Amino acid sequence: MRVPSCGWRVAVAGALLLVLLAACSAPEKQAEKVIRVTRNIGGREGFRIHFEAWKAAFEKQNPGWKMELIDLGNASGADFYKSKIATGDLPDIVMTWQLAKFLSDGGHLIPLSDEFYGKFGIPPPPPYKGKRYTTQSGIQVQGLAVNRKMWNDAGITEPPATWDEFLADLQKVKDRGYTPLVYGGKDWSAFMPLFLSLAANLYHDRPTPGKPSFTKLRDERKVLFATDPTARLILQRVAELMDRFVPKGAGSDGYNEQQRDFYGGKGATWMMGCWLGGDLEPHQVDFEVEYWPVPSMTGKSPVFIQTSEIPNGWAITTSASGEKLTKAISALELFFDPQVYQLFLNGEMQIGLAERVNAKAPKCASAPVQKFVDSMVASVKRYGTTPGWHNALDDFPPLSFEHVMRAVSQELLAGNRDYDKLLKMLDDEWDQGRKGE
Amino acid sequence: MPPAQASASPPAASLPHPSSRRRGAWRQRLACVVLVGPALVLYAGFMVVPALLGGCYSLTDWNGWTADATFIGLANFRDLGKDDRFWTAARFTLFETALIVLFFTFGSLVLAVLLDRVTRMKGLIRGLFFYPFVLSMLVSGLLFNYLANYREGAVNLLLRWLGLEAWTQDWMGSPDWVPYFIFALVAWSALGFFTTLYLANLQTVPVELYEAARMDGAGAVRVFTHIQVPLLLPTITTNSVLALITGINLFGQIVVTTEGGPGFRTVTISYYIYQLGVLSNRQGYASAVSVATFFALVVVACIQVSLMRRRTVAL
Numbered sequence: 001m002r003v004p005s006c007g008w009r010v011a012v013a014g015a016l017l018l019v020l021l022a023a024c025s026a027p028e029k030q031a032e033k034v035i036r037v038t039r040n041i042g043g044r045e046g047f048r049i050h051f052e053a054w055k056a057a058f059e060k061q062n063p064g065w066k067m068e069l070i071d072l073g074n075a076s077g078a079d080f081y082k083s084k085i086a087t088g089d090l091p092d093i094v095m096t097w098q099l100a101k102f103l104s105d106g107g108h109l110i111p112l113s114d115e116f117y118g119k120f121g122i123p124p125p126p127p128y129k130g131k132r133y134t135t136q137s138g139i140q141v142q143g144l145a146v147n148r149k150m151w152n153d154a155g156i157t158e159p160p161a162t163w164d165e166f167l168a169d170l171q172k173v174k175d176r177g178y179t180p181l182v183y184g185g186k187d188w189s190a191f192m193p194l195f196l197s198l199a200a201n202l203y204h205d206r207p208t209p210g211k212p213s214f215t216k217l218r219d220e221r222k223v224l225f226a227t228d229p230t231a232r233l234i235l236q237r238v239a240e241l242m243d244r245f246v247p248k249g250a251g252s253d254g255y256n257e258q259q260r261d262f263y264g265g266k267g268a269t270w271m272m273g274c275w276l277g278g279d280l281e282p283h284q285v286d287f288e289v290e291y292w293p294v295p296s297m298t299g300k301s302p303v304f305i306q307t308s309e310i311p312n313g314w315a316i317t318t319s320a321s322g323e324k325l326t327k328a329i330s331a332l333e334l335f336f337d338p339q340v341y342q343l344f345l346n347g348e349m350q351i352g353l354a355e356r357v358n359a360k361a362p363k364c365a366s367a368p369v370q371k372f373v374d375s376m377v378a379s380v381k382r383y384g385t386t387p388g389w390h391n392a393l394d395d396f397p398p399l400s401f402e403h404v405m406r407a408v409s410q411e412l413l414a415g416n417r418d419y420d421k422l423l424k425m426l427d428d429e430w431d432q433g434r435k436g437e
Numbered sequence: 438m439p440p441a442q443a444s445a446s447p448p449a450a451s452l453p454h455p456s457s458r459r460r461g462a463w464r465q466r467l468a469c470v471v472l473v474g475p476a477l478v479l480y481a482g483f484m485v486v487p488a489l490l491g492g493c494y495s496l497t498d499w500n501g502w503t504a505d506a507t508f509i510g511l512a513n514f515r516d517l518g519k520d521d522r523f524w525t526a527a528r529f530t531l532f533e534t535a536l537i538v539l540f541f542t543f544g545s546l547v548l549a550v551l552l553d554r555v556t557r558m559k560g561l562i563r564g565l566f567f568y569p570f571v572l573s574m575l576v577s578g579l580l581f582n583y584l585a586n587y588r589e590g591a592v593n594l595l596l597r598w599l600g601l602e603a604w605t606q607d608w609m610g611s612p613d614w615v616p617y618f619i620f621a622l623v624a625w626s627a628l629g630f631f632t633t634l635y636l637a638n639l640q641t642v643p644v645e646l647y648e649a650a651r652m653d654g655a656g657a658v659r660v661f662t663h664i665q666v667p668l669l670l671p672t673i674t675t676n677s678v679l680a681l682i683t684g685i686n687l688f689g690q691i692v693v694t695t696e697g698g699p700g701f702r703t704v705t706i707s708y709y710i711y712q713l714g715v716l717s718n719r720q721g722y723a724s725a726v727s728v729a730t731f732f733a734l735v736v737v738a739c740i741q742v743s744l745m746r747r748r749t750v751a752l
Contacts, residue, residue: 079715082501102718106502185610185699249587251610251699400717410699414612425700428521436500436718 033065035324035331036091037314038080042073046278046347053343057334065327078102078399092320092328096134100311101393101437109133110316110325112332120336121355125311126392135313135332138350141291141304141380142196142273145372148288150178150268159292159379161302163197163237166295170245173268181245182267184253185413191405192271193241194412197234198405199305199388200294207391215389215397218430225426230298235419237297239412251413259283273307274376277349281366288368291376293383302383308350309387310396351377398433401426488731495725500718513725522701523726526709529616529702534684536620541631541680542673548628549635550661563636567629574626578693581622585609585694609695612702619703622690627683631676638672639665674745678738685734706730 035058041047055067070091072080078099084090090108103109111131117124122136144159151157154173160166170180184190207213217223225231262270263283270276274291293302314335320328334340342359345352349372352360362373389397407429408422416422495513499506517523548566555562569577584591585608593605608618642665650660666673688707691697697704697712704712706726714723 078718082715085502102500102502106504108502187696190698249593249605249607249610251607252582252585252587252590398717400712403712403716407698407700410610414610414699416612416700432522432719433717435498435722436713 033327034068035065035093035320035327036068036070037093037331038070038072038077038091038095040072040074040077040095041069042071044278044347045282046343050340050343050347054331054335054337054340057337057340058331061334062327062330067331090317090319092317092324093314093331094317096312096315098310098312098393098396098399100134100315101128101396103315103317104128104131104133104393105437108317110318110320112316116329116332119333120357122336122353126395128311128393132311133315134311135315135335136308136311136353137313137335138308138345138348138353139306139380139385140274140308140348140350141306141376141385142192142199143271143294143304143379144196144292145262145270145272145276146290146292147178147262147265147268148290150176151290153178154268159302159383160295162299163295163297167241167244170241170269174245179247179261179267180269181241182258182262182270183242183246183250184255184258185251185410186254186257188402188406189255189258189272190409190413191402194234194238194405194409195402196271196294196305197238197297198231199386200296200303201234201298201300202228202230203388204296204298204300204303204386206386207395213389213391213395215391215395218397219434224423225430226420226423228423231423231426232419233297235408235412235422238409239417242413246413251410274349277362277369277372277376278347280369280372281364285368289372289375291372291379293379304380304383304385305388305390306385307388307390308353309385310390311393349373349376351380398430398437400429400433400436404429491724491727494721495728497721499721499724501714501720502718506721509721513722514729516722517725517729522704523706523709525701526704526706530685530687530705530707532616533620533623533687533705534681537623537684538677538680540620540624541627541683542677544624545628545631545676546635546666546669546673549632549639550665552632553636553639563633566632569626570629572626574689575693577622577626578690581618581625582609582694585618610699612699615695615699615703619687619690619694622694623683623687626690631680634672634676635669638669642668670745674742677745678741681738681741685730 037051037054039047039051041051051069055069058067059065070080072095076097076099077095081090081094081099081103085106085108094103096103096109100109111133112135114124114132116122117132117136125132125134125136150173151169154169154176156169156172160169173180183193202214205211207216214223214228218225258267258270258272259276259279261267262272262276263279263285265287271294277289277291280289293304295302314332316325316328316332335344336354336357338358341352341354341357342363344350345359346362346364349362351362361377362369364370364373389395404425408425411422411425494506496508496510497506498509498512552559552563552566572580583589587593587605587607587610590608592608596602596604606614608614646664646668647660650664655663686707687705688711691703691705691708692711695703697708710723710726710730713719713726
């Protein structure tokens with residue numbers, strides 16, 4: 001074969017191509033005076049409004065500096081953070097959720113001082129390996145949202161105290177011709193009844209030095225789901241709820257369908273976190289929604305599950321150093337600017353936690369939303385909260401436990417009543433998850 | 438001197454100068470490097486190196502959050518043998534793969550032969566079968582999500598409209614139906630592709646063979662079994678291997694539709710690797726599952742290709 005005498009041209013073209021590829025793949029040079037912050041906005045208008053206010057407050061107080069949003073959407077952030085750790089490019093401030101443990105274990109977080117918490121009257125979060133990293137933003141509770149009119153029509157005005165009462169009340173609502181429960185088995189939200197039941201019964205009492213949590217006991221294998229009578233009871237009672245009140249076909253519905261049904265006035269009860277209140281206005285809900293505690297299966301008092309009690313909120317990463325670290329601390333402090341914090345509470349439907357900040361609860365112009373807020377605040381005061389298993393970063397189930405709760409819930413919905421097998425699934429996944437920590 | 442030798446040895450005067458020959462060879466090598474190099478670098482960077490790293494991580498307990506990983510030898514592989522969820526995922530993957538291989542190897546073969554006989558609106562009809570393959574997996578998955586919804590999905594709406602309410606099912610939520618739901622999604626998406634491969638091969642069958650068969654009084658079935666199938670064997674091999682790969686790699690379809698549910702019933706091996714690595718933070722163990730699966734697949738593919746080759750030679 002005759003080689004064309006244009007080898008050098010080919011070489012130059014190849015080299016240019018390589019340069020072009022390298023240029024395209026090179027990371028965008030970070031502007032120096034930018035604080036990058038993660039947030040799970042994902043289309044939630046309230047979250048966006050809060051972030052905009054936070055950003056404006058930061059940029060006003062720190063001329064020449066910018067706050068850049070990295071929207072995690074509806075993802076947990078685990079994938080994103082892992083990829084950024086791999087490339088050494090973690091944002092300066094990260095929303096942590098339950099990931100604070102992994103981030104701090106990897107040495108990616110900078111501890112906050114006790115003065116930070118004292119400045120705003122925030123109860124300091126439980127320390128993790130002697131240090132605290134997160135801002136502790138507010139009180140987030142989970143319980144039962146009820147369509148006031150439907151429950152009134154059934155003659156029920158007070159939250160049920162026990163699971164038996166709850167089932168009996170749902171029956172009355174059903175007898176009035178309403179869909180008593182909004183439920184879907186397709187996505188993460190499938191685990192809500194099981195999660196609330198486990199948290200309210202297996203974890204009802206706060207742990208003390210003499211009485212450790214179920215989590216600690218399970219880690220030491222002093223208890224197992226497979227042999228724990230309360231765990232078995234919980235599965236049986238949740239199965240009863242599904243058998244009696246979840247219609248056929250709910251397995252193909254997810255969070256979106258539940259939202260649409262409840263906000264559309266087609267369902268009387270929704271077992272969901274308080275953040276649902278933040279969507280009442282965008283969905284133009286014009287009926288009254290009350291927020292009730294989780295009824296007990298074990299004779300204990302009904303209670304809300306406070307999922308924000310573990311260290312949560314935002315934390316500064318090791319990406320922020322020198323002047324950036326000072327600015328990152330400034331950004332965290334401005335989170336508690338009264339206006340910014342008020343918008344945070346509004347967007348998240350959380351109750352204020354920072355005593356020295358003049359924003360105590362969500363405030364909304366919409367009457368149904370404000371009624372929901374008032375109902376939630378009054379109910380939380382009346383019935384109290386339990387952290388469930390949200391005790392501390394080292395007193396928390398494996399992250400993957402959520403997935404097995406969903407899987408078990410789906411099995412229950414599909415009619416699987418092999419409780420031994422289902423309880424074993426919980427145990428197996430617990431052990432599996434722990435190996436990843 | 439025999440003429441052949443004469444033509445093989447040109448006169449010395451026409452030979453290029455040795456330095457010119459060396460320059461030519463150098464240019465040829467340079468052209469090879471330039472043309473193949475970028476692809477090779479990309480392939481090595483994005484395929485070979487990660488695969489080798491995965492092999493290394495499979496011997497560690499790395500969780501993905503820390504820089505350091507502890508070497509634990511073959512412990513992950515020992516765990517694999519006792520991992521019920523892995524074997525459940527493997528069984529489901531093999532079940533789906535069996536359906537997919539059978540359907541794409543033989544179902545699309547029959548369809549291709551039928552489509553080959555179509556003479557009117559040939560392009561349109563073939564296009565209709567091929568267009569789902571053009572859609573992204575995400576779009577196909579979401580479409581099937583809507584189709585399969587119990588209350589408002591098109592399938593159940595149609596059944597209700599036909600007065601067949603009793604036949605309506607929770608296609609995605611019922612353990613009995615969900616494996617077929619996943620299969621239907623894959624079949625619908627890729628049928629056009631596999632059929633097109635057969636159609637392309639069918640165009641190469643000499644017309645004379647058909648004419649001879651017709652003169653010998655062979656019917657459509659005999660033409661199919663004695664002419665078309667033997668001549669399509671290379672494509673049958675290709676399609677069966679590609680279908681095997683499609684089945685074993687089932688991942689996107691699961692992410693978009695069932696996320697492994699109900700329970701863990703539709704967790705495939707690929708999805709399980711994702712669950713382990715991303716959701717359970719067991720990157721090391723996830724790598725071990727990947728490595729074990731890779732070697733199992735190499736063995737299966739070798740056996741499959743060897744069997745098909747033997748069959749081709751026998752024919």
